[in-house]
Amino acid sequence: MDHLIDRIPLRFEIYEEGDISIVNLNKLKKYVQETTGIEIFLRGNIYENISMDQVQTIAQKMAQLRIKDPEKEFLNKTPLKGEVTYEEERISDQKWKSFGILYEGILYQKHLADFPLKKKLNERYCSILITNQLVGTWDQNDHRYHIRTSIYGSPHIISVPGLVLAPAKPREFYIKRQMGVPVEILKEEYKGRFLEHGDLRTTEILKGYLIQALFYDLIGNPFCDDSDCRLFNSHWQEEMLHAQLDGKYEFCSKHEALLKKIRNTNKEVQSLKMV
Numbered sequence: 073m074d075h076l077i078d079r080i081p082l083r084f085e086i087y088e089e090g091d092i093s094i095v096n097l098n099k100l101k102k103y104v105q106e107t108t109g110i111e112i113f114l115r116g117n118i119y120e121n122i123s124m125d126q127v128q129t130i131a132q133k134m135a136q137l138r139i140k141d142p143e144k145e146f147l148n149k150t151p152l153k154g155e156v157t158y159e160e161e162r163i164s165d166q167k168w169k170s171f172g173i174l175y176e177g178i179l180y181q182k183h184l185a186d187f188p189l190k191k192k193l194n195e196r197y198c199s200i201l202i203t204n205q206l207v208g209t210w211d212q213n214d215h216r217y218h219i220r221t222s223i224y225g226s227p228h229i230i231s232v233p234g235l236v237l238a239p240a241k242p243r244e245f246y247i248k249r250q251m252g253v254p255v256e257i258l259k260e261e262y263k264g265r266f267l268e269h270g271d272l273r274t275t276e277i278l279k280g281y282l283i284q285a286l287f288y289d290l291i292g293n294p295f296c297d298d299s300d301c302r303l304f305n306s307h308w309q310e311e312m313l314h315a316q317l318d319g320k321y322e323f324c325s326k327h328e329a330l331l332k333k334i335r336n337t338n339k340e341v342q343s344l345k346m347v
């Protein structure tokens with residue numbers, strides 16, 4: 073257990089990428105502080121204060137990480153000029169919208185650590201990027217890229233459109249769509265059973281993903297097998313909505329006990345500081 077205490081991050085640092093105005097960051101901040109007792113800092117846009125030279129370097133690399141065909145494990149080695157320009161514009165505009173481009177998530181993470189977040193990451197901080205971009209990882213089993221909700225590591229990446237697109241919708245939704253039922257009608261029929269872009273439930277859902285990032289740092293495993301716990305690794309939209317919105321409890325007894333321990337440790341540290 074002492075080992076766990078050594079791993080408690082000194083602080084959370086939250087970065088933003090693109091337009092994530094659907095997310096209420098102050099609400100998340102309050103939740104994380106109350107749940108963990110760890111201080112949390114909102115650091116704003118990841119590309120704030122970067123030089124023109126850096127914009128070009130980052131844009132060139134980002135364009136290479138574009139996945140053009142999810143069935144090929146092949147990156148965009150020599151991006152087109154237009155693709156690089158697109159990235160330059162995206163990086164320079166802090167309210168950039170998402171255009172559904174999928175990036176190689178593991179390399180994206182590494183690239184963020186090497187460039188915009190260089191000198192900002194610290195192994196004692198839980199650094200999280202909340203992005204409006206899509207990130208995917210290659211699946212060795214079915215040989216294709218899959219969109220991800222989150223990629224934990226340094227920094228942790230949590231994708232807002234990933235919450236909408238990565239966990240699967242109800243099976244019948246896809247069957248009916250294949251049978252030719254228009255998507256708009258299906259969306260109405262299955263309303264509430266999956267998250268949509270611009271969904272007001274997004275902030276509430278993100279709470280669990282931030283705590284997953286914390287557990288990744290603490291014990292190397294962000295997930296839980298209990299479908300009522302916010303750390304449940306949801307593969308279906310309905311599982312995600314259940315775990316994050318109407319589970320029997322916030323966290324299972326095992327994870328709640330660990331969170332309590334973290335809160336108490338932080339209280340002790342705070343009171344020592346006061347003496």
Ligand SMILES: [Zn+2]
Nearest residue numbers: 296301324327
């Ligand atoms: Zn749990």
